[in-house]
Amino acid sequence: MVGQAEANRVAAPIQATIEEFIKALRASEVRVSPAEAIDAHRALMEVGYGDRTLVRDALCITLAKSEEEVWRFDEVFDAFFTRDAFRPERKPPPLGEGQGAVEAPPSASELPLAEMLLQGDTIGLNQMMEAAARRARSTDVRLNTQRNLLSRRILDEMGLRELEELIQRLREMGLPRDQALADRLAERREALFDEASRFVDRQMVLYASETGRRLRENLLGQAKLTAVEPEDMRQMEALVKRMAKRLATRYARKRHRAHKGKLDVRKTIRKSMGYGGVPFDIVWKTETIEKPKIVAICDVSRSVAAAAQFMLLFLYSLNEVIEKLEAFAFSDRLIRVGDILEDEDMDSAIASIIKKIGMRPTDYGRALVDFTELHRNDLDRHTTVIILGDGRSNYSNPRLDIMREISHRARAVIWLNPEPETYWGQGDSRMDQYQRFCNVAKVCNTLNQLERIIEDVLRTYMPR
Amino acid sequence: MTVQLTKTPVAASPLASVESIIAGLAGVGYIASRRIATALFMAQHLSKPVLVEGVAGVGKTELAIATATLLDLPLIRMQCYEGLDESKALYEWKYGKQLLYTQILKDRMGESLAGAHTMEAAMDRLHGMGDMFFSEPFMEPRPILKALQSENGCVLLIDEIDKSDEAFEAFLLEVLSAFQASIPEIGTIKAKIPPLVFLTSNNVRDLGDALKRRCLHLHIPLPDAKLEERIVATRVPGVEARLTRELVAFVQSLREIELRKVPSISETVDWARALVLLHADALSTDVVRETLNVLLKYEQDIVAVEPKLNDLLGRASEVRDGGASGGE
Numbered sequence: 001m002v003g004q005a006e007a008n009r010v011a012a013p014i015q016a017t018i019e020e021f022i023k024a025l026r027a028s029e030v031r032v033s034p035a036e037a038i039d040a041h042r043a044l045m046e047v048g049y050g051d052r053t054l055v056r057d058a059l060c061i062t063l064a065k066s067e068e069e070v071w072r073f074d075e076v077f078d079a080f081f082t083r084d085a086f087r088p089e090r091k092p093p094p095l096g097e098g099q100g101a102v103e104a105p106p107s108a109s110e111l112p113l114a115e116m117l118l119q120g121d122t123i124g125l126n127q128m129m130e131a132a133a134r135r136a137r138s139t140d141v142r143l144n145t146q147r148n149l150l151s152r153r154i155l156d157e158m159g160l161r162e163l164e165e166l167i168q169r170l171r172e173m174g175l176p177r178d179q180a181l182a183d184r185l186a187e188r189r190e191a192l193f194d195e196a197s198r199f200v201d202r203q204m205v206l207y208a209s210e211t212g213r214r215l216r217e218n219l220l221g222q223a224k225l226t227a228v229e230p231e232d233m234r235q236m237e238a239l240v241k242r243m244a245k246r247l248a249t250r251y252a253r254k255r256h257r258a259h260k261g262k263l264d265v266r267k268t269i270r271k272s273m274g275y276g277g278v279p280f281d282i283v284w285k286t287e288t289i290e291k292p293k294i295v296a297i298c299d300v301s302r303s304v305a306a307a308a309q310f311m312l313l314f315l316y317s318l319n320e321v322i323e324k325l326e327a328f329a330f331s332d333r334l335i336r337v338g339d340i341l342e343d344e345d346m347d348s349a350i351a352s353i354i355k356k357i358g359m360r361p362t363d364y365g366r367a368l369v370d371f372t373e374l375h376r377n378d379l380d381r382h383t384t385v386i387i388l389g390d391g392r393s394n395y396s397n398p399r400l401d402i403m404r405e406i407s408h409r410a411r412a413v414i415w416l417n418p419e420p421e422t423y424w425g426q427g428d429s430r431m432d433q434y435q436r437f438c439n440v441a442k443v444c445n446t447l448n449q450l451e452r453i454i455e456d457v458l459r460t461y462m463p464r
Numbered sequence: 465m466t467v468q469l470t471k472t473p474v475a476a477s478p479l480a481s482v483e484s485i486i487a488g489l490a491g492v493g494y495i496a497s498r499r500i501a502t503a504l505f506m507a508q509h510l511s512k513p514v515l516v517e518g519v520a521g522v523g524k525t526e527l528a529i530a531t532a533t534l535l536d537l538p539l540i541r542m543q544c545y546e547g548l549d550e551s552k553a554l555y556e557w558k559y560g561k562q563l564l565y566t567q568i569l570k571d572r573m574g575e576s577l578a579g580a581h582t583m584e585a586a587m588d589r590l591h592g593m594g595d596m597f598f599s600e601p602f603m604e605p606r607p608i609l610k611a612l613q614s615e616n617g618c619v620l621l622i623d624e625i626d627k628s629d630e631a632f633e634a635f636l637l638e639v640l641s642a643f644q645a646s647i648p649e650i651g652t653i654k655a656k657i658p659p660l661v662f663l664t665s666n667n668v669r670d671l672g673d674a675l676k677r678r679c680l681h682l683h684i685p686l687p688d689a690k691l692e693e694r695i696v697a698t699r700v701p702g703v704e705a706r707l708t709r710e711l712v713a714f715v716q717s718l719r720e721i722e723l724r725k726v727p728s729i730s731e732t733v734d735w736a737r738a739l740v741l742l743h744a745d746a747l748s749t750d751v752v753r754e755t756l757n758v759l760l761k762y763e764q765d766i767v768a769v770e771p772k773l774n775d776l777l778g779r780a781s782e783v784r785d786g787g788a789s790g791g792e
Binding site: 031033035036039042043046047053054057058060061062064065066067069070274275276278280281343345 | 482498499502503505506509510512514515517518559560562563667673676677679680681682683722764
C-alpha cells in the first residue's frame, strides 16, 4: 500500500487548505455542514486538482446551496486562491554579473528564507508564508487591531530574526561583495514586509468579515428605529427583508391536517358505491386550515415620520412574501397602498406613499372612518389587523366605536406603538383608550422588538 | 449514442469526463456551460441528486430531458404541486383489482376455509393468505417507485419541488439519500441502479436545509451573449448568424432594464423562431414591436420597453455589424 500512503501524504496539505477554505466560506455566510465538507473532499478526489475551473465548479456544486451562496462562493474562491503574493515583477533580475550567482556566500544559503529571497523563489516563499501563517493561527484573526501583531508573528515564524542577523553579519564583514548582498537582502526584506501585511489583509477579509458584520447587525437590531444613520439604511433593509422572509416561511405551513382516527362516514359510503358497497376506500376527516388574512394599517404622519419609514419597509417586505396582505396608510386620510407596494420597487414605493399622504397631522378618527368604508366587509374572523402608529390624534374624536367594531369583527387587533408605554395617554395620545380594544398593544421601536412581536402574532393569533 | 450499462458503465458512458458531457449534451441539442457539465459529472460519480435552481425558462427541465436522451435512459417525470403526497408519488394499492380478486377467489377461499372446524383454525388459515392482497402485483407504482424499480436505471425528474409541501420534502429525504423507499406492507424497496435525479426549483419558497444538504446544487444563471448565441443557433436551425447576434444583443439589453419578468432563454428561442417564420433577416422597429409579446409576458413590461425600442435596436445593430464574436 505504498501508493496509498503516498497519496495520503500528498493529500494532507490539500485537505488542510480545503478546510481553511471552508472556514473562509463559513465566515462569509455560506453554510457548510460537515457532511457537505466530506462531499467536497469526495468531489475533489473525483476531479483531481489539476484544473482550476474544474476544482472551482466541483466545490461550488457541493458547497454553495443557493443563488446567493453561489456568488458569495465565487467571491471567496477568488479571494482565497488568489495567492498572487510575490508577483513575478518582483523577481530579481537574473544575476548576470557573474560572480553573484556562482558564489553566493555560504552564510546566505544557511538560511532558507534568505536563499529564497535571493533566488526570487515566489512559490517557495508563498508556501513558507502560508505555513508560517498556519503556525501563527492567522485564521483566528477577528479584529482589525490584531493586524500588525499578526503580520509580525508570521514574519517571525518565517525566520525574520535570523534574516536580520544575517544582514547584520554581512555588513560587519565589510567586503564590498557582502555589502552588496546585504543591501539586496535588506531591499527584499522590505518587500517581504509589504507582502506579509497584504497577506494579513486578505486573511482579514476572508475570516473576520463575518464577526464585524454580525456585531454591526446586532447593534442595528437594537437601535431605535427613529435614530438609524443613513449609511446603515441598506443593511437595515436587508435585515428587514430577511426577517420578513423568515416569518413568511414559518407562516406558510401546510393547511390540511388529517384528523387521525375520525372517520368521514359520508365520504366513505359515497366511495364504497363503486365497490358494491364494500368500504374499501376509507376516508378520514381532514381539517382545513385557512390562510389567514392580514390587514396592516400604518401611520405615516409627522409625529411618527422616522419610524414610519421602517413600518413601510416592513410592510413592503411582508407584502412580498404573504399572499393575502391588505395594506393601508394614513395620516389625516386613509388610503389603500397595496397596489403601490405591489407595483413599485421599495424605495419609490415608500417615497410615493409618504408623498401621497404622509407628513400631515394625524386624525385617527377620520382614518378609521375611511377604513371602515374601504374595508369593513372584508373584516372577518380570519383577519388579523395590525396597526402601526403612536395613537396621537391631535385631540380629534378618536372614534372608539369604530375601533370596537373592528376588534369585534376581526380575529385579533394588534397595535404596535413606537412610543414608550409611559407616554401612552399623555397629551393628545389616545393609546390608553385604543389599547382596550387590542388583543396586543406593544411598544415597538427597534427591529428586534418588531420581529419578536410579529412572530408572536403569527404564532398566537393566526387561525389554525 | 449508445450506452453500455454492463459491468463498467462509467468507462463507456458519455459521463466519463466533463468535456465528454459538454460534447454529448451539445449532440442532443443542449448547450451546457462547464458548471452544468461538472454538476452532471459529480451527480454521476458521487451518486447524488442535483438540485437545479434558476429563473423560469432557463433550461432546468430541459437539462434533465437532454440528459435522459444522451444516456438513452427513460425519463420519469414527477410534477410537484401543493398537496402532492405519498400515494401519488410513491405507490398506491389497486383497490379495484384487490376487490375483483377477492370476489373471484371467494369460492376458493370458502373451499380452503371449509376444512377448518373452529373459528380459530379458519382465522389461522386466513392469516396465511392475508398478505396476498397486499403484495407487489396489487401495487400501483407511482413515479418514484417506478424510478427505483427500473431495470437499467433512469433519469428521475422531480419538477418544481418548491411547489410541494414541507411534509413531502421530508418524505423525499429517504429516497434522495439512500435511493430507497419504505412501504409498510412490503418493506424497504431499494433501487437496483440508483437513478440520476434532478430536482428543479423556482425558489417559490425556501427549501429545507436537510434537502439541500443531500443534493448537489446547480444554479443556472441567464447566459452571456456568446452562450446564448450558440443556444439559439442550435435550437433554431434556420436562423442566420447576423440575426442571431442582433437578437441576442437585443434580449441581453432588455435584461438590464428593470422588468417584472425578464425574458429568459426559452423566450429568446421562441422569439428567434417567430422571426424566422416572419422571414425577418434583421430587426426593424415594426417587426420587433409586433413580436415583443413573445419576449415580454406582462403588459406593464411592454409599455415600459416600447419608448426605448429605437435606442435598444440601435445598440443591437451595432453589435451585429461589429460582429467579432461569431455564432456557430
